[in-house]
Amino acid sequence: xxxxxxxxxxxxxxxxxxxxxxxxxxxxxxxxxxxxxxxxxxxxxxxxxxxxxxxxxxxxxxxxxxxxxxxxxxxxxxxxxxxxxxxxxxxxxxxxxxxxxxxxxxxxxxxxxxxxxxxxxxxxxxxxxxxxxxxxxxxxxxxxxxxxxxxxxxxxxxxxxxxxxxxxxxxxxxxxxxxxxxxxxxxxxxxxxxxxxxxxxxxxxxxxxxxxxxxxxxxxxxxxxxxxxxxxxxxxxxxxxxxxxxxxxxxxxxxxxxxxxxxxxxxxxxxxxxxxxxxxxxxxxxxxxxxxxxxxxxxxxxxxxxxxxxxxxxxxxxxxxxxxxxxxxxxxxxxxxxxxxxxxxxxxxxxxxxxx
Amino acid sequence: xxxxxxxxxxxxxxxxxxxxxxxxxxxxxxxxxxxxxxxxxxxxxxxxxxxxxxxxxxxxxxxxxxxxxxxxxxxxxxxxxxxxxxxxxxxxxxxxxxxx
Numbered sequence: 357x358x359x360x361x362x363x364x365x366x367x368x369x370x371x372x373x374x375x376x377x378x379x380x381x382x383x384x385x386x387x388x389x390x391x392x393x394x395x396x397x398x399x400x401x402x403x404x405x406x407x408x409x410x411x412x413x414x415x416x417x418x419x420x421x422x423x424x425x426x427x428x429x430x431x432x433x434x435x436x437x438x439x440x441x442x443x444x445x446x447x448x449x450x451x452x453x454x455x456x457x458x459x460x461x462x463x464x465x466x467x468x469x470x471x472x473x474x475x476x477x478x479x480x481x482x483x484x485x486x487x488x489x490x491x492x493x494x495x496x497x498x499x500x501x502x503x504x505x506x507x508x509x510x511x512x513x514x515x516x517x518x519x520x521x522x523x524x525x526x527x528x529x530x531x532x533x534x535x536x537x538x539x540x541x542x543x544x545x546x547x548x549x550x551x552x553x554x555x556x557x558x559x560x561x562x563x564x565x566x567x568x569x570x571x572x573x574x575x576x577x578x579x580x581x582x583x584x585x586x587x588x589x590x591x592x593x594x595x596x597x598x599x600x601x602x603x604x605x606x607x608x609x610x611x612x613x614x615x616x617x618x619x620x621x622x623x624x625x626x627x628x629x630x631x632x633x634x635x636x637x638x639x640x641x642x643x644x645x646x647x648x649x650x651x652x653x654x655x656x657x658x659x660x661x662x663x664x665x666x667x668x669x670x671x672x673x674x675x676x677x678x679x680x681x682x683x684x685x686x687x688x689x690x691x692x693x694x695x696x697x698x699x700x701x702x703x704x705x706x707x708x709x710x711x712x
Numbered sequence: 713x714x715x716x717x718x719x720x721x722x723x724x725x726x727x728x729x730x731x732x733x734x735x736x737x738x739x740x741x742x743x744x745x746x747x748x749x750x751x752x753x754x755x756x757x758x759x760x761x762x763x764x765x766x767x768x769x770x771x772x773x774x775x776x777x778x779x780x781x782x783x784x785x786x787x788x789x790x791x792x793x794x795x796x797x798x799x800x801x802x803x804x805x806x807x808x809x810x811x812x
Contacts, residue, residue: 601767604774610807644802652767652774654804684807693794694801 367420373430374416377495381410384494385437388460391490392439392499395455403452404504405442411435434466434487437497442507445547449484449501456499460488463496482506482540505539557581570624579612582623591634591658595641601651608656610684614663617683630662636669636707637661643701660684668702715743724750729761732769741772748779755780756812760791765799777808788812 389408396403411419416436420427427433441452456462466487483502489495502510513532563572564581572578588608596603620626641661645653654660660680667676674695681691702708713736716727726744730736747755755776765773777787790812792800800806 604805606804606808641802648799648802650767650770650799650803652770652803654808656807657804660804681801681806686807686810688811690794690797690811694798694806697794697798 364424367417367424370420370424370427370430370433371413371417374413374436377430377436378410381437381495384490384497385410385439388437388439388488388490388497388499391459392441392456395459396441396452399451399455401443401448401451401455403441403443403448405440407440407442409438411438431495434463434496435498436495438500439497440500440502443501443503445550446503446543447547449503452501453484453486456486456488456501459491460486460499461491463487463489466496482536483510503543505543509536509539564623569627570622572623574612574615574620574622574626576609576612578623579609579615579626582626583608587627587630588655588658588662591630591637591662592653592655594634594638595645595657595661596653598642598645599649599651601645601653603653603655603657606654606656608659611656611659611663614680614683617679618663618666629666633662633665633669634658636665636705639705639707640665640668640702643705664698664702665707668699669707674699713740715740717743717746719753720756723754723756725756725758727758727761731764732762732772733764733766734768737766737768737772740769741775744772744776747776750780750785751783752785754786754788756788756790758790759793759796762793762796765796770799770803770805773809774805786810 385408389406393406396406416433419433430436443449443452463486468485483500483506486499486501487496488499489497557577560572560578561581561584563569564578564585567585569582572582592603595601615626615629618629620629637658638661641657663680664677667673667680670676672679674692677695677698678691681694682688685691713728713730713732715729718725718727724747726747728740732740757773757776773787773789780787788810792811797806797811800809
């Protein structure tokens, strides 16, 4: 050994057992990782990280030097293979644990929920540790489950050598404890906020479903929910009928900033915008498409013509049209050409005459 | 209608010359088939000498875009004329592509 670690014969024997077991451990680590990753994916649980590692010989040697006598055989060391799942939210730690219970055999005597170990007035390392075994058998391994904030705390605590040789003064230990308490609070607040937001989304979806659009503020989320009502389908079909065109589905989200720039604040405003401009948007589309044989249209065509008509009817002129194109296509001088073309073609349409 | 596929600076480039109308589309689509298979490369469709595009031409462009996006790639359209740009705009497809 080149690590200045001093062993007795028992320690050497354990280390030798480890070396012989190493190929199995490497295989186990990968297999356990794959099983867990797949199970999380299937349950739709997105986590910040899943990591695995096989204990290095140097690290094992250090452990054996400190407490080698505790272990009779290499099988008694349960963290030769370690997996770690880092979740976004506290309640997801429990979900991951439930999945682990389903896919692995858990050694309950060795497993520990550090979240429950603290005194009521103490704060510190919060993590759930399971000692697992594959259902097909083999060595045990450790699965750590914690939130991203718990992970941050634990990593910094480790980095500062808080549990090292030097005795840390009480005031600094208290600072660690305070930070742990704060992070626990923040973790809980994030989880609570997520619940509130999920509830809010459900309420909004319900309002949209019931047609109470004036009560629904316009946002990315609500605009997406609004599509469930297929608000642009009728105008799209009308425009497509000009050339018996196929409607090719695309995202309409790029138009959200355009609608916001028009001062539309609720889905009710968007609905009025559609109702007020559909006939004119159809006239504008007709003037463009009827002279072509184009028989494919994007599903955003109706919304695009509605936006262009809105600008034309509100005297937005070339700059207004270019601004719409700049927003949906990205800024470009070529958008000025499209705006000029649109102005020229729209000039003879009835809604432009009425405006005069 | 002439279609040339070549690699330039690590990108796949399709150079289109002539009229991409309904009659020319099957042959053009076949000529552009290497673009469907390219992975980890961006695609540039050089339209500098493209005189016309029909719906079937648009469908080819959309097919290539769909395939490239699924692999995380980009499709750039280069040298497009005002008339063809107007076709992309009036059909509502203009914001799907990136123009050079």
